[in-house]
Amino acid sequence: MNNIALDNLHKTFPNGTRAVRGCSLKIEDGEFLVLLGPSGCGKTTTLRMIAGLERPTAGRVLIGDRDVTADRPGERDIGFVFQFYALYPHMSVRDNILFPLRAVGMPRAERDASLDRVSERLAITHLLDRKPRHLSGGDRQRVALGRAMIRKPAVYLMDEPLGTLDAGLRLEMREFIRGQQLDLKITTVYVTHDQEEAMSMADRIVVMDEGRIRQIGTSAQIYDRPQDLFVANFVGSPGMNLLKGEIADATRGEFHPQNVATALPCASAYPPGPATLGIRPEHVAINPDGAISGTVVMNEYMGSTRFVHFDTTAGRLVARVLPDVDVNIGDAIRLTCDPKSCRLFDSDGSAMNIKA
């Protein structure tokens, strides 16, 4: 069982930076867990503490129910995949990929089976006898990834391994990583700032900000039910629209956005007071009878969809509409929000859970 547990981890660097501030988390055996957050949120430091590359200021790391906090990285049986790979130029592709297996003295038959599986999945079987200098940039990255993932450690730790790649290659590599991980059933912790990458790969996502865990959940949970304003805005591309305002009357279940004459109905009643209404762009619709009026300031065609940005009296709003909807910059338009899909946040920024 290669489950991982983080028990109240803290890391303060000598310069006083509090990179991680009390992080507790259980990762199941065979799970693909993504640490997601902006730069400086503490996700890489957390990963490096699991690897043993950083020593926690306080707290414990357990791998397979064994306390490894004091163990050196080499004693933890970890496969660490970084962003930048270098291949050995004098070795063939085959020898490059096999290198990590030879280093641990794996029997030949087993080694060859692993090589076949990896090279087939990466579609590089025809390149095995070539030297790296005869490969395209993309093929070199494929080989490097194959080498990084051919061994079967207890745990994979990945720090933005696809960060610098071109979009097309990145998609292909995502599928390889996920396929290989599912095949070998290796517990994986994967760090990224890219929420789309997180949502498409993860069993569960941990959203981090300022050294703290903001929310843990599946991609659907994080997207549909963000626990605070940070998660609401960070997850989603673009993030949730956030309208400031007030819940005036507890019984009627109405939200009054700032500077808007008409109230918006809420799906249920909430306690009165200042609040923020969150609504995803796909739940904002152009409607001549809408309560909110706005002017189109930007019109982003995205192929399968279109994002229309509006300036309204309540603030900037984005609507996700069909790609062939015809709007122009400067158009005055009215909008509605689907009350069932709204989420309300209190003055501290925490989600107000009525029906959890």
Next chain:
Amino acid sequence: MISEYPSIRVRGLSKRFGRIEALRDISLDVHADELLVVLGPTGAGKTTLLRTIAGLERSDAGTIELGAEDVTHVAPARRDVSLVFQNFSLYPDWSVRRNLEFPLRAPGRNESKTKIRERVESIAGLLQISHLLPRRSSQLSGGEMQRVAIGRAIVRRPRLFLMDEPLTNLDAKLRESLRVELALLRRELKTPMIYVTHDQAEALSMADRIVVLSQGQILQSGTPQEIYERPVSPTVALQLGTPAINVLPASRRGSDLVADDGTVIVRDARASEAQCEIGVRPENIALEGGRYPATVEGVENIGAVRIVLVCWAGRDVRIMTSSSTKIACGDQIYPKIDATRIVIWKTER
């Protein structure tokens, strides 16, 4: 409105580095208030094209005109263009204000102190970095640095902006908001821009027109919608859209286009090719309504949409559906392609 006369005309531009042909016979126009995006993978020649237009590389053949002036042999400093790189190139020990003033203090400009201050402050306001003016640039975050770098490029009102993947080194979230800001800003400045990127989302969302570059050649140019909906080849089609377009090889049987395994992909196709490839975007396939079954092999939730992976017509096919659709691995579906939204390419021999 796009004005009639291009403010940049590039004709027959070629450039070699040893045996590598970095640019092959590139011709393009950029109009006065147009944002042209050059889209292509690493090594396509995008940066070389920008550097050649800026005058940092000398072309082997071809001409570059800015306005009515042939600048092919004019020194970079006299072309009056601004270049923003992927790496934030600021003077780290200088304040933000001094970094922004620098282009205005260039020899020969002779701007008055008041004028320089006004200009710097108005640009800082536009980019929402006024509060950063006294800070040393080494103390800024990545997003702030790139904002200042963009400010430095636009402060002196050049004839043309050249942007070389300016957002690539930033967080995904920051990239998304700066992309919107940059497009809004450009509209206010009314200066033409050539913007190089490998990010299809940036290209689609920002461009008035896109030029797709591969191995030093232009494969297609057009509006984002033209290129997304009517790509001239699978190579171009695969450059735009996530998840990628489905490309299904087919052969003609009567008036139908049929996959190797016998699945009829399109009925009554107008195409005349015996062998072809059919491009279908994931959003143009319905989960039900077709005649040939497929088993769901994977479901990904990506926010507002759900990506369904099936094996159909002998290929992995991705279908985009709304996140409210109920579907799970192992379900049987009957994919139906919207025949009005497909692209048919003759198979290359």
